[in-house]
Amino acid sequence: MLRSIQFLGSCSGFFFHRLKLHGNHYGLSSRTPLLTSSRSPRCFRQFRASSIRSESNPETKSSSPSSSATFRSTGATRKINFCQSCGGPTKHEIPDGEERERAICTLCGKIAYENPKMVVGCLIEHDNSILLCKRKIQPSYGLWTLPAGYMEIGESATEGAIRETWEEAGAKVEIISPFSQLDIPLIGQTYIIFLAKLMTPHFSPGPESSECRLFALDDIPFESLSFSSMLVTLNLYIEDIKVGKPKFHYGIINKRPGTSPSEIHAYSLDYHLRT
Amino acid sequence: MLRSIQFLGSCSGFFFHRLKLHGNHYGLSSRTPLLTSSRSPRCFRQFRASSIRSESNPETKSSSPSSSATFRSTGATRKINFCQSCGGPTKHEIPDGEERERAICTLCGKIAYENPKMVVGCLIEHDNSILLCKRKIQPSYGLWTLPAGYMEIGESATEGAIRETWEEAGAKVEIISPFSQLDIPLIGQTYIIFLAKLMTPHFSPGPESSECRLFALDDIPFESLSFSSMLVTLNLYIEDIKVGKPKFHYGIINKRPGTSPSEIHAYSLDYHLRT
Numbered sequence: 011m012l013r014s015i016q017f018l019g020s021c022s023g024f025f026f027h028r029l030k031l032h033g034n035h036y037g038l039s040s041r042t043p044l045l046t047s048s049r050s051p052r053c054f055r056q057f058r059a060s061s062i063r064s065e066s067n068p069e070t071k072s073s074s075p076s077s078s079a080t081f082r083s084t085g086a087t088r089k090i091n092f093c094q095s096c097g098g099p100t101k102h103e104i105p106d107g108e109e110r111e112r113a114i115c116t117l118c119g120k121i122a123y124e125n126p127k128m129v130v131g132c133l134i135e136h137d138n139s140i141l142l143c144k145r146k147i148q149p150s151y152g153l154w155t156l157p158a159g160y161m162e163i164g165e166s167a168t169e170g171a172i173r174e175t176w177e178e179a180g181a182k183v184e185i186i187s188p189f190s191q192l193d194i195p196l197i198g199q200t201y202i203i204f205l206a207k208l209m210t211p212h213f214s215p216g217p218e219s220s221e222c223r224l225f226a227l228d229d230i231p232f233e234s235l236s237f238s239s240m241l242v243t244l245n246l247y248i249e250d251i252k253v254g255k256p257k258f259h260y261g262i263i264n265k266r267p268g269t270s271p272s273e274i275h276a277y278s279l280d281y282h283l284r285t
Numbered sequence: 286m287l288r289s290i291q292f293l294g295s296c297s298g299f300f301f302h303r304l305k306l307h308g309n310h311y312g313l314s315s316r317t318p319l320l321t322s323s324r325s326p327r328c329f330r331q332f333r334a335s336s337i338r339s340e341s342n343p344e345t346k347s348s349s350p351s352s353s354a355t356f357r358s359t360g361a362t363r364k365i366n367f368c369q370s371c372g373g374p375t376k377h378e379i380p381d382g383e384e385r386e387r388a389i390c391t392l393c394g395k396i397a398y399e400n401p402k403m404v405v406g407c408l409i410e411h412d413n414s415i416l417l418c419k420r421k422i423q424p425s426y427g428l429w430t431l432p433a434g435y436m437e438i439g440e441s442a443t444e445g446a447i448r449e450t451w452e453e454a455g456a457k458v459e460i461i462s463p464f465s466q467l468d469i470p471l472i473g474q475t476y477i478i479f480l481a482k483l484m485t486p487h488f489s490p491g492p493e494s495s496e497c498r499l500f501a502l503d504d505i506p507f508e509s510l511s512f513s514s515m516l517v518t519l520n521l522y523i524e525d526i527k528v529g530k531p532k533f534h535y536g537i538i539n540k541r542p543g544t545s546p547s548e549i550h551a552y553s554l555d556y557h558l559r560t
Contacts, residue, residue: 089369089370090369090370091369091370091371091372092367092368092369092370092371092372093367093369094364094365094366094367094368094369094388094397095364095365095366095367096366096367097366097367097372097374099372107492110437113369122369123435124438125402125403125435125436125437125438126403126436126437126438127400128400128401128403128475160398160400161400161401161475162385162400162401163399163400163401163473164470164471164473165470166468166470166537166556167466167468167475167535168468168535168537168556169470185556185558187535187558187560188466188533188535188558188560191442191463191466191477193441193442193443195439195440195441195444196439198438198439200403200436200442202466217382257560258463258533258560260442260443260462260463262441262443281441281443281460283460283462283463285462285463285532285533285560
C-alpha cells in the first residue's frame with residue numbers, strides 16, 4: 011500500500027488565514043491555512059492516496075456512536091434538538107458575540123457547545139513488530155487497527171491509551187513517548203497516538219477484536235486497515251524507522267472533497283510538522 | 286515564581302495500571318499510572334508548587350462555560366437531565382457492556398457521552414519575548430494568559446490556535462511547531478500549545494483582553510498568570526530555552542487533592558515526556 015501513496019514533498023508555511031488566504035499550490039480548500047517552517051527547515055510532506063476503504067469512528071462502545079457522522083462547521087448543531095439541562099427545545103442561531111451557529115435553548119438560554127473528540131491509542135513495538143487488532147465490531151468490521159478509542163472524562167491521554175489497549179488487545183503496555191497528533195476536521199476527531207511496548211509478551215483479543223497479531227513492518231496489512239488515521243500513523247512510523255528513530259508528528263488529515271468518510275485512502279496529510 | 290517550584294527529578298515509568306497499581310513514590314492517587322522510559326533515558330520531572338491562583342476555563346465565549354466545572358469520572362453525567370435528540374428524561378446508569386455511568390435517555394435509549402475538550406493556543410516568540418494577553422473576562426479577570434481557547438468542530442488544532450490568537454490578541458501568526466500537550470483530568474481539558482511567530486509585529490487586544498504585551502523571559506508575570514496550564518507551559522519553555530531549543534512536551538497536570546480548580550499553583554506535573 012505504501013507504493014500507492016504519492017509523496018508530494020514541499021516546504022511551505024502555516025500563514026494566518028482569516029483575513030486573506032494565501033495562494034495554495036496544494037489545491038486545498040479555502041478554509042485551510044498554509045504551513046511554513048521558520049525555526050529550522052522542515053519539510054511538510056503531503057500524502058495522497060486513491061484506493062478505497064472505510065473510515066469511521068474507531069469505537070462505538072465507549073463513546074458516542076453518533077460522533078462518527080460527518081461534521082461540518084455550519085451543520086454540527088443540527089442534531090441537538092433539546093436542552094440537556096432543562097429539556098427545552100433548541101433554536102439554531104449565532105449567539106451574540108460569537109461567529110458560529112449554536113444550539114440555544116429557547117427556555118433557559120443555555121448554549122450547547124460541541125467540540126472535537128480525542129481518540130487515544132498505542133503503537134506497540136515488540137521485536138521489530140507492531141501489534142494490530144482485527145475489529146469484531148462495526149464500523150470497519152474485519153479490518154485491522156491500532157488499539158485506540160475515545161478519551162474519557164477524568165483520565166489523561168496516556169491513561170486512555172493504556173485502557174484502550176487493555177480493552178481491545180488484552181495487553182499490558184508501558185508508554186514510551188508521544189508519537190502523533192492527527193486532526194481530522196471533517197469528522198471532528200483528533201487522534202493522539204503514543205509509542206508503547208509490551209510489559210509482558212502476552213495479548214489476546216478483547217470483546218471488540220476477533221484477533222490480535224504482531225506484524226513485522228514489511229507485513230503490515232495496509233490493504234486491510236480500518237481508518238485513515240491508522241494508515242497515516244503506520245506510514246509515518248515506517249518512514250521514521252527507515253531513517254532512524256521515531257519522532258513526534260503533527261498533521262491534518264483532510265478527506266478529499268466529494269469522497270465519503272468511509273474511504274480511508276481518499277485523504278491528504280496536510281501541514282505535517284515533525285519535531 | 287520559578288524559584289517557588291520544586292523540581293523533583295526522577296526517572297520512573299508508565300506502567301499498566303488497571304489490574305494492579307505499582308508502588309508509587311510520588312504519592313499520586315491510585316488512578317494514576319506510573320511512567321518509565323524505555324526507548325531512551327528520559328527524566329520525568331515533577332513540578333510541585335504551593336501558592337494559590339485561580340484555575341478555570343480559559344474561554345467562556347466560544348465554548349461551553351460549564352466545562353470549567355470540576356469533572357470526576359463518576360460524576361460527569363449528572364448535569365445531563367434530558368436527551369438532546371428526543372427531549373426525554375435521562376437515567377444515570379452503567380450501560381450494558383460498559384464500565385462507566387452514562388446519561389441514558391429513558392425514551393429513545395440514546396447514550397449521552399461526554400469527552401474531554403481540547404484547548405488550543407499559541408506560544409508566540411518575538412525578539413526573545415513572549416506575547417501574553419491580560420484577560421478582560423471572567424474567569425481569571427485581570428490575569429495573564431497565552432492566547433488560547435476551545436478547539437471547534439470543523440477546524441484543526443493549528444487552525445484553532447491561529448483563530449484564538451487573532452481573536453484574543455489581534456495577531457497574525459505562523460505556526461512553527463507543536464510545543465506541548467498537557468492533560469488536566471480533573472477538569473476534563475487537554476491543552477495543546479504550538480510555538481508560533483508574528484507574521485507582522487502588530488497586535489492589539491481583542492474583546493476578551495484588556496492588554497496584550499511582549500514580555501522578555503525574565504519579566505514574565507508568573508505571579509499573575511491565569512491558569513495552571515499557562516504556568517507549566519511557560520516554565521517548560523524557559524527550561525528548554527536555557528539548555529537549547531524548544532522540544533515537544535507531554536504531561537499530566539494533576540491538581541493537588543483537596544484544592545480548588547481555581548488554585549493554579551496547587552498541582553503536580555506528572556508523567557512528563559519530552560521528545
